[in-house]
Amino acid sequence: EAGVAQSPRYKIIEKRQxxxxxxxxxxxxxxxxxxxxxxxxxxxxxxxxxxNGVVDDSQLPKDRFSAERLKGVDSxxxxxxxxxxxxxxxxxxxxxxxxxxxxxPGTRLTxx
Amino acid sequence: QKEVEQxxxxxxxPEGAIASLNCTYSDRVSxxxxxxxxxxxxxxxxxxxxxxxxxxxxxxxxxxxxKASQYVSLLIRDSQPSDSATYLCAVKASGGSYxxxxxxxxxxxxxx
Numbered sequence: 001e002a003g004v005a006q007s008p009r010y011k012i013i014e015k016r017q018x019x020x021x022x023x024x025x026x027x028x029x030x031x032x033x034x035x036x037x038x039x040x041x042x043x044x045x046x047x048x049x050x051x052n053g054v055v056d057d058s059q060l061p062k063d064r065f066s067a068e069r070l071k072g073v074d075s076x077x078x079x080x081x082x083x084x085x086x087x088x089x090x091x092x093x094x095x096x097x098x099x100x101x102x103x104x105p106g107t108r109l110t111x112x
Numbered sequence: 113q114k115e116v117e118q119x120x121x122x123x124x125x126p127e128g129a130i131a132s133l134n135c136t137y138s139d140r141v142s143x144x145x146x147x148x149x150x151x152x153x154x155x156x157x158x159x160x161x162x163x164x165x166x167x168x169x170x171x172x173x174x175x176x177x178x179k180a181s182q183y184v185s186l187l188i189r190d191s192q193p194s195d196s197a198t199y200l201c202a203v204k205a206s207g208g209s210y211x212x213x214x215x216x217x218x219x220x221x222x223x224x
Contacts, residue, residue, distance in 0.1 A: 033212075042116075042200055042214035043156065056211045091155055099144055099204065101212065103155040 002026065004104030006092050012110045018080035021107045025073070025094030031055075033101060034067055034077050035091040043091055049075060050098070082111045114139040116203050118215035125222055131188040133218050135201030138182070145177055145184045148200040150217065156200055160186060191222040 005024040013019050025032050030051050035043035046065065048055040051072035060067065064083070069075040079086055089108050093101040115138040125131045133147075144163055148156035162168045162175040162184065174187040184203075188195055198217040 040120075040216070042202075042216045044214070045211050048211055058211075089155075100146065100158055100161055101202075102158065103148075106155045 004092055004094050004102055006090075006104035006107055008107055009105060010108050010110075012112065013082055015084055015111050016081040018078065019082055019109065020076050020078045021090050021092075021109075023075045023077070023092030023104060025075075025092070026096075026102055029094035029096050029102075030072070031095040031098045032069055032075050033091075033093040033095070034075070035093065037089045037091055037106070039088075046077070079109075082109075084111050087111045114142075114203075114213045116201055116213050116215035118199075118201050118218045120216060121219040122221050123218055125191050125220070127191060127193060127222055127224050129191050129222075131191045131195065131220055131222070133186040133188075133199050133201075133220065135184045135186075135203075135215055136182055137184070137201075137203045137213075139203065139205060139213075140182065141205045142179075142182075142203045144204040145175070146202040146204075146212075147173075147175060147184075147186045148202060148214075149195075150198045150200055152197070188220075191220075193222050193224055196220055196222050 032049040034046045037043045046060045047057040049069040067077045089106045091106045092104045147160040150156045160175040172189045176185045200217045201215040204212040
């Protein structure tokens with residue numbers, strides 16, 4: 001069974017630029033999560049989707065971050081404009097029943 | 113504010129010893145508890161889940177849950193250098209609308 005796919009794996013941008021990350025969950029997994037993990041910290045949930053609906057986005061900085069999950073499968077997370085403090089690893093995870101999560105390899109973002 | 117607390121470590125144990133990792137949580141409605149292992153530069157990998165009070169064993173790993181004390185632990189028997197990683201505790205209340213909360217992780221070092 002293929003795991004969670006993410007791209008790109010690494011991205012370097014300048015502040016105020018925009019960036020987008022893509023995630024393809026495990027086939028059949030209805031729940032999809034985007035996390036931000038800053039070095040030395042645990043993952044922080046940004047947004048949770050159930051199929052193509054948003055379950056929770058209370059920790060998503062909506063002035064600069066947006067996410068969508070069209071057709072209930074793939075998802076994209078966008079940052080516009082990026083700030084220095086957005087430098088982190090962005091993790092996508094999926095879950096069959098909204099309980100146990102399986103993570104993709106992550107995208108390491110560096111904002112200079 | 114839901115919190116999950118872990119000692120950041122590092123916890124250093126000799127090869128062959130038992131490593132004990134602890135986690136406390138603040139939200140009493142929490143129902144699902146998870147341990148993830150994260151190697152440096154990699155994404156979290158689910159190693160144990162526990163939902164009921166008591167112990168759950170899987171190979172060299174044992175998860176222990178005490179909901180009255182709001183405490184969950186992970187024991188690793190016969191620790192190996194390959195177990196050296198950061199161990200993340202995650203907690204989730206029941207129902208799809210409750211978001212998972214991660215601790216910051218405990219760094220474990222198993223020395224030969």
